[in-house]
Amino acid sequence: MGIMDQFLQQLINGISLGSIYALIALGYTMVYGIIKLINFAHGDIYMVGAYIGFFCITIMNWPVLPALLVSMLLTGILGMLIERFAYRPLRSAPRISVLITAIGVSFFLEYTMMYFVTPQPRTFPSLLDDAAYHIGPFIINNQQIMIFAITIILMAILTYIVQYTKVGKAMRAVSFDTETAQLMGINSNRIISVTFGIGSALAAAAGVLVGIYYNSIDPLMGIMPGLKAFVAAVLGGIGILPGAAAGGIILGIIEALVSGFISSTFRDAAAFAILILVLLFKPSGLLGKNTNEKV
């Protein structure tokens, strides 16, 4: 394989992985935008989504699509419950308390899941045959096509919700200025809850897709992708939806290129190095605006 072919192949792999990051990053960025919380439990929500999908497919013998939808629905509800019972009571508490609570929720999800399903990785059944297609210079397999398709559809739906529906407008209002939104009669608690629901559902979709793509899931699978997705959100400009999507894809591509051309052991380091460069040179992210404090 020539270097160019290899590059194009890594590009496709990178976009696949990046789509997953993007779906998780969207939830991160929405939650951060609205309550300024780095929800460290978000990666574990994605893990729960993967397990729900896994059980739907293996135990219930459902096809992919219903499994995906049910996983999104249940995980969305889980996200709302977590917000309601763990984060909402701390709405006026210091930021660090909420952050520590998020770490607590994260540990709780990981190890309670581990208690029930054991730490052993589970093998996701291969649902699609491994057929690969040549499209121009690219080679794409079935799994990747499915990831692209589902990611694009979900992002389109999300864009529609945020831009054109009443809930979406309220979400933007609350994230712009919670107090003013509340004065204008928006029930900010309800909007925050919906935000967690949507974000968690997107993470669940990412979880199921990863199961299908890599064939393996385990209770600690959410830690690294969760962190990477946060990096992606910061990269694109935290709180900005297109930024999270772009950040995710960029991060995925960079990781794929680093593992393909340098060494896969450095791919995590590459992600963090990029994060730090972005933070130092453009802390508001690629798509963000700089702000300064009035004295």
Place this chain on the structure above:
Amino acid sequence: MSSLRKTDLKAIVISLIVFAVLQGLISSEALDPFWQLNIIVICINIIMSVSLNLINGYTGQFSLGHAGFMAIGAYTGAVLSVNFHMPFIVGLITAFVTAAIIGCLIGLPTMRLSGDYLAIATLGLGEIIRIVIMNVNYVGGAAGFMGIPKSTNFAWAFFVMLFVVFFIKNYVNSSFGRACVAIRENEIAAEAMGVNTTKYKVLAFTVGAGFAGVAGCLFAHTFYIVHPSSFTFLSSFNYLIMVVMGGMGSITGSIAGAFILTTISALLSDWPELRMSIYAVVLIALMFYRPQGLFGNIEITSLPIFKRFKGGK
């Protein structure tokens, strides 16, 4: 000022009594090897939490990369002992210096950031340190570094811990510490008072990192092996939790946090999954019912009991 020194003296006397009792228990084999080991781990974790408190609690700079500096100290100490046959004390001092230098190099650019951005940047840097170590074959790479002499005994761990605690206690009660607290309270006002905020932030970060290195060196010489996976961001979280649990801005709190969490963790070590679930619930409950931590920003030496102890001041 002399009353300050009297309090110091009292605290030292009490510490020596505690040491004598524990050492007695160890020498007489009243404590089994498992708990002997855990007492050393408690001392190490106290160094980690107290030094992290200097950065997070007193200076208000949210660092999530403390385990990375511990890793640097652990590997520095291990290399000096194994490859250069240096005495333990040389390892400890070099571990401090190396971790402090790297802390300073990292602190200079990152201390411009604040809040969540700083937290995530330090987390990333901590991970980078670990990944780099993992790729250096000279120190064993991903397999870990083996054959480290078991030089850390209880006496070493205890007295190094005592030294660090006193160092940081005096640090925070000097103009250096006041500068830190001023930065935490109001950075703009601190500058207006002539405090070079960058300098004091970086200094606190450097000193904190250096002592994390010392803890790492003790840690490496407690077990036969050091492994990169001991220093992930999850262990940084763990030290942060000790600090928050004890109370940010209280050294007594950090000591208590390290002691309680290490003990709980040891007690539940037979049920690893359950242990972490319980741990998580305790953590969340603590944030709900006592977000300022067990001690808030109060020190035990300022409590009435302590003053009355041995006849007051």
Place this chain on the structure above:
Amino acid sequence: MSILLEAKNISKLFGGLKAVSNFNMTINKGELVGLIGPNGAGKTTAFNLFTGVYQPTSGTLSLDGRSLLGMKPSQITQRGLARTFQNIRLFSELSVLDNVKIAYHTHLNYNLLEAAFRFGRYIKQERQIEETGRELLKIFKLEDKADEIAKNLPYGAQRRLEIARALATHPQLLLLDEPAAGMNPQETNELMDMISWIRKEYALSILLIEHDMSLVMGICERIYVLEYGSIIAQGVPDEIKKNPEVIRAYLGEEA
């Protein structure tokens, strides 16, 4: 009289907004000068430029003949320019005495080892700032509140503590941003006396932003009037009171 602070043609842009434009000001040693103007005129911005919180878009700035441009706020404080803040910025969780001790920061020169092992200069200097700190608090009638937490002080006392803290840095020039804001008339009167007194006692120059006209007219020797970022008048209080531009700025176009 020799010039202490000199600002020449300073401008500051925030995006498209000219918060301060072509601002000229000189303050002589020992003077007490007022800076007045309607809300949003750019007074606080001028302070922020003097103290290095913002860098001017253009113009020059010097203290005692040496340029202040490009310096950090802490360096400017060390050069002898101290300030208070319009929106009080105390170290609110710390004791009143500790607030003042932090301001003595630049006068302490013991090193980290002396601090960590409590020997040498540490002992002497810490004792010294403890004493001078309490004395300073006496001047501001805060001595019996020395160990209280700053945020628990009444509003007027917080404003006084801000001034005490600024004084503790040993400034040549003190910038006060609306020191009487939120005070009742009696407190304001006491404050006026206090300002006059500390100026003499410490041989200070003072620049004062204030909306309370009786205070400004009562104690300032010269006054600058700022509107939309530009100086529209300057002079002794009696001239300012009669200046038609000033009257228009304060009473609106129809006057």
